[in-house]
Amino acid sequence: MLEELYREIILDHYAHPRNRGRLEGAEVAVEGVNPSCGDEISLYARVRDGRLEEVRFEGRGCSISQASASMMTEAVRGKTVAEAGQLADRFKAMMHGQPPDEEQLGELVSLQGVRRFPVRIKCATLAWVALQQGLREYEAGRPARVVTSSEDEL
């Protein structure tokens, strides 16, 4: 059962996070906090011609929250703002029990094992909730703000 939660690819992203670091002057800059455990993610995205040209994250937290953020930065890079938002919806739907859209989600499907550990679901969705909030703020032309993963209630 533990192996289902900690798939090799997740542990790899945790040990070797992709796209880690700040992105100065990014159009999207948002922080996500999980109040129940204190996990934090800062997310940055540079938007060019409506596409997420570069995505980076910083943060501290458990393997699931950090691996999910790392995988997300790879998954949404190059997507339009709308496509990135849709992917976040698909990811959250999977985490809340719906059958995964394997074609769209790709290696993100490896996080579905987290569903069997209810208290960890918010770890996995933290970065995605922050991304959606950041994209909404960007589209509305508002400055960045702190969001919490508890806002993710389906």
Added chain:
Amino acid sequence: MSIPGEVRRDFPLLQRSVDGKPLVYLDSAATSQKPRVVLEVLQRYYEEYNANVHRGLYRIAERATLAYEEARAKVAAFIGARPEELVFTRGTTEAINLVAYSYGGAFVRPGDEILVTEMEHHSNLVPWQLLAQRRGARLRFLRVRPEDGTLDLDSLDRCLTERTRVVAVTHQSNVVGTINPVRDIAARAHAVGAVVLVDGAQSVPHMPVRVQDLGCDFLAFSGHKMCGPTGIGALWGRRELLEAMPPFHGGGEMIERVDLENSSYKEPPHRFEAGTPNIADAIALGVAVEYLQSLGMDVVRAHEKALVRYALAQLAEVKGLRLYGPRDSELRGGAVAFSLEGVHPHDVAQVLDGEGVCVRAGHHCAQPLHRALGVAATARASVYLYNSPEDIDALVRGLERVRAFFGLSP
């Protein structure tokens, strides 16, 4: 002095297994397990004399009232207090809120100061923040020394001023286990005219506690951490303070006479027990304290001290493990916070769960303390009278499994 291993058989839940592995329960700082006698009295109350207290004229109501008030006397005696000074509450949190609203609302004025410590559980911090906001008072903080998780008592006299009205301090840290010198703190607080509330949630269940020895004015504690049920706890307060305090909640049970515009209130403790109280759980808490007394609180303390000494020595052998809090088991209780380099505490706890070992991970409702220690989260193992050195061995084996799982070198 230690507690015989058979005691574990008094706790039905501890006989269970997880995935074929024996359950190793090391989270008693969060809540304790319950002995069979406590579970039985709950059932007996509901089956034999469930009735509302303080009003029925029939026999089962009399029996319920008697049992409820007897429970008050037992719990009061457990801390060396008189029953008329003991208010039943939902738990420590409600007890502290009661003091913050009733005492604070009446006696804390704009510009007054409330001194709390950086070590507190959120339940002994947030009610004081709310009071300070309502009353225009100022919060001051006694700091924690990050190197050993003790209070910086050298700065206590600077923190206490003639404006200090309330000093709120935990008797024993729920994270790093530090036992604070409450008697000394109370004496120095009284010298400037402040009242002292002690959060006893982690001490009353684990060591002999007598209010006279603490020298405090209020003591709050929870039943569910001391072999009792959830939803019941107590506030002890010095009689003259309770008498001077206005009610907390209004409703039935707490009144003498009610007119449309005004009411008069009962004497303490009933003044602070509006509505139908938690009768069953109060009676069960009375049985829980009898159970603890049958073992002897000095024996419980000695048992845990020996276990903590063993745990600190064994954990120190685990590679990459960092311990927080005092190293001397004389100065600390049974909560042992630690972190494992390279693995987040949540992942530590998750893998330990796979081994049947229950520990807690996170900020343990003490975010300011974690900030003082310079970490976002810790893992915490906490022991009680039913734990044994074998439980510590299982924890250490589990931590080796965590290290292997996350690919750390042996």
